[in-house]
Amino acid sequence: MTRPILYGAEYSVYVRITRMALAEKGIDCELVPLDIFASEGVPAWYLEHHPFGRIPAFQHAEFRLFETSAIARYVDEAFDGPALQPADARGRARMGQIIGMLDAYAYRAMVWDVAVERLEKEAPDEALIADGLRQAETVLGVLTSLRAQGPWLLGDQLTLADLHAAPMIGYFVKVIEGRDLLARFAGIRDWYARVSLRASFARTDKVS
Numbered sequence: 001m002t003r004p005i006l007y008g009a010e011y012s013v014y015v016r017i018t019r020m021a022l023a024e025k026g027i028d029c030e031l032v033p034l035d036i037f038a039s040e041g042v043p044a045w046y047l048e049h050h051p052f053g054r055i056p057a058f059q060h061a062e063f064r065l066f067e068t069s070a071i072a073r074y075v076d077e078a079f080d081g082p083a084l085q086p087a088d089a090r091g092r093a094r095m096g097q098i099i100g101m102l103d104a105y106a107y108r109a110m111v112w113d114v115a116v117e118r119l120e121k122e123a124p125d126e127a128l129i130a131d132g133l134r135q136a137e138t139v140l141g142v143l144t145s146l147r148a149q150g151p152w153l154l155g156d157q158l159t160l161a162d163l164h165a166a167p168m169i170g171y172f173v174k175v176i177e178g179r180d181l182l183a184r185f186a187g188i189r190d191w192y193a194r195v196s197l198r199a200s201f202a203r204t205d206k207v208s
Helices: 013-024 044-048 070-076 089-120 126-146 160-172 178-185 184-194 197-203
Strands: 005-008 030-031 057-060 064-065
Touching: 005 013, 013 160, 013 197, 030 160, 044 089, 057 070, 064 070, 070 160, 089 126, 089 160, 089 178, 126 184, 126 197, 160 184, 160 197, 178 184
Parallel strands: 005 030
Antiparallel strands: 005 057, 057 064
């Protein structure tokens, strides 16, 4: 089997989502390091893989993809291993809804406005952090309302929704504000404690 190639940086939430999907399928990939924040900028050759210069990008033999959701779905459908998408239309729709919500409303607030702002800035913007926490509270409330009965977000089956949410919340709880807010949502707190024990989560935990 041709070994897939993943372009990106270990610190990236979206690279981690893809790596977790590959790990859950038991697929080894070659990670080609690419830092889009490097002082020299995005290398010109990489724009052939991702015309917008973001990460990750993916290649399996001659087939290339960018956009994390597309890559994760391909990984699930192209390789053997446990299914990471529900078999029924409503389950897949709910999975897509959760992933879309996380991309649109959670990533910026949880990762950048709260965690990165607190961890990386000498003089953090407290107003930005406060706004991010308000948005994160809404996200966690909606995630609570959408979560099905069972160990995972959609019930008994671990899906791409879990793999999408885990790295974002993993970054968020690196700061005390994130941990304190998560603790107020017992169902999501317990889900995170469970998913963080997955081998796929532990092996991809490279964020300092």
